[in-house]
Amino acid sequence: MIISGVILIITGAVVATGGGAVLTHFRAENDVTFTDIHNAELIKRGEYIARASDCVACHTPPGEAPYSGGLAMQSPVGTIYSTNITPDKHHGIGDYSYADFRNAVKLGIRKDGTPLYPAMPFPSYQIIPDKDxxxxxxxxxxxxxxxxxxxxxxxxxxxxxMRWPMAWWQFFFSRERAFVPxxxxxxxxSRGAYLVEGPEHCGACHTPRNIFFQEKAMSMSGDNSYLSGAVMEGWYAKSLxxxxxxxxxxxxxxxxxFLKTGRTANSAAYGMMAPIIEHSTRFLSDEDIRSMAVYLKSLPPVAGIPVKKQKADKTTTLLDNGSYLSDRGAVIYKEYCSVCHRSNGKGVERIFPALNGNTSVITRDPSSVIQITLTGGKMPxxxxxxxxxxxxGFSRLSDEDVASVTTFIRQxxxxxxxxxxxxxxxxxxEIILSKDADIKTDAQGDRP
Structure with missing residues (x-):
């Protein structure tokens, strides 16, 4: 009986593995051709689309060659490193045909037929037209x-x-589709919706995911949770x-x-949003920025989240008159934070973001407030x-002190x-420490 069970398990694994290979083979489109790669106007447009698709932010570690890859990204199952997408023939994509490139970008399938992990936002890129x-x-x-x-x-x-389960993941959760305005x-x-849903793939961070790590919705025509906020690598990507x-x-x-500069009079981009501003949205045309803003501002509130009015408060008076000594959070804020963010919590316009009424501060998930307190941040x-x-960063503070000061700020x-x-x-x-794990460089990478 035991031997029969083992044989059955092995047989099932072989069938599943083979089935995954068959799926990627039939999903890949290898008969598409394209030869005019030296057209100057096309190249210029391609650069703009690459910017709009935010390729550089994930495929360029700080201080390294553009698109050379190697940026570590945390996933629920471990660390994934972004690929080298330069035209190097041995370590990049220099030997990719147009069909290979299209399969990788839109379908999540490498040149050798291996499925890519969904850290590559190919489910969003599927709606990018072939001409782009x-x-x-x-x-x-x-x-x-x-x-x-x-x-x-x-x-x-x-x-x-093992990669073969990803073929089944793609089959169930990432079917090729077209943009529906x-x-x-x-x-x-419509242009704004296309940019948000497709190239800029905002939902990849701002939409919560299910147990199998697929986005709950790819547009407003899906689940109500689309762009409703989600945690990614310890940052809370707030509701849009x-x-x-x-x-x-x-x-x-x-x-x-904010989309153009990463700042407003009262807020600033930080964490994973900062490189998106710096490497992508700041390069978009004013027309495309306006279209994205028009679309985002058209989205309704998330059903079930109550509307709250900011309460009257005496925090500023408390900090200014010295009557805060009994509140540990207030003491820490006065010592470390008030010089920049001020006792009134309003900061300095376009220099030090406000904490008073800042929507990133009062989100239901405190991850971002905690992480930026520990690690610090830089404006784009x-x-x-x-x-x-x-x-x-203030990682030297104890867990109790960080909890006290972030609670003080959030309340x-x-x-x-x-x-x-x-x-x-x-x-x-623990999440921050896991990001700092040693990077091995002596093995072949995960090519796209």
């Missing part, structure tokens, strides 16, 4: 300097590192919907300003503001958010 994929191919093959950088393999333990939408709103902790209190102009560069500013000045516990801080420290 052709333009990207021309740009990458002719205008990106080749790099021979070798990428380490994913740091994922066996048996989770919102009903009765103007051309401008019309609720109070999303974009409900932002004006159209503020939304455009842009073409409007002459200087960038950085916040130091001061009329903010109305849940308290942070020392256990929340301890969990975040």
């Amino acid at each position: 994929i052709e333009a990207m191919y021309a740009y990458f093959m002719t205008s990106v300097p080749a790099s021979d950088k070798v990428i380490p393999p994913p740091a994922i333990p066996w048996p989770l590192n 919102p009903q009765n939408a103007s051309d401008q709103l 919907r019309g609720d109070d902790t999303g974009l409900g209190k932002w004006s159209q102009a503020e939304t455009e300003d 560069e842009n073409d409007k503001d002459p200087m960038t500013f950085a916040m130091p 001061g000045w009329g903010n109305d958010a849940q308290a942070v516990s020392p256990e929340d801080v301890a969990k975040m420290r």
Whole structure:
């Protein structure tokens, strides 16, 4: 009986593995051709689309050659390293035909037929039309300097590192599809919806995922949770919907300003959003920025999230008159935070973001507030503001002190958010430490 059971398991694994290979073979489209990669206008358009698709932010570690890969990304099963997508023939994509390139970008299938992990946002890229994929191919093959950088393999333990289950994942959760404009939408709103759903793949971070790590919805025509906020690598990507902790209190102009510069009068991009601004959205045309803002501002609040009004509060008076000594969080804020963010919590316009009423501060999930307190952050560069500013990290504070000060910030000045516990801080420290794991460089990387 035991031997029969083992044989049955092995047979099932072989069938599943073979089935996965068959799936990728039939999903891949190898008969598409494209040869005009030296057309100057096409190359220029390809560069713009690559920017709009935010390729550089994930495929370029700080200080390294553009698109050379190697940026570590945390996933529920382990660490994945972004691929080298320069035209190097041995370590990049220099030997990719147009069909190979299209299969990787839109279908998540490498040249050798191996399925890619969904850290590559191919489920979003599926709605990019082939003419734009052709333009990207021309740009990458002719205008990106080749790099021979070798990428380490994913740091994922066996048996989770086997690739054949990804073929089945793609079959069930990532079928090729076309863009469907919102009903009765103007051309401008449709353009914004396309950019948000497709190239910019906003849902990859801002939409929660199911147990199998697929996005719960790819557009507003799906689940109500689309763009409702989600945790990614210890950062809470806030809701982009019309609720109070999303974009409900932002004006159209503020939304455009943030997408173009990473700043508004009261807020600033940080964490995983900062490189997106710096390497992608700041390069979009004013028309495309406006279209994205129009679409985002059209989204309704998330059903079931109550609207809250900011309460009147005496936090500023408490900090100014010295009557805060009995509140440990207030003491820490006064010592470490008030010089920049001020006792009124309003910071300095476009320099130090406000904490008073900041929607990123009062989100239901405190992950981002905790992480930026521990690690600090840096504003993205842009073409409007002459200087960038950085916040130091305060990891030297105890878990209790970080919990106290973040709770004070989330509940001061009329903010109305849940308290942070020392256990929340301890969990975040573990996440941060996992990001700093050693990177192996002596093995063949995960090529696209």
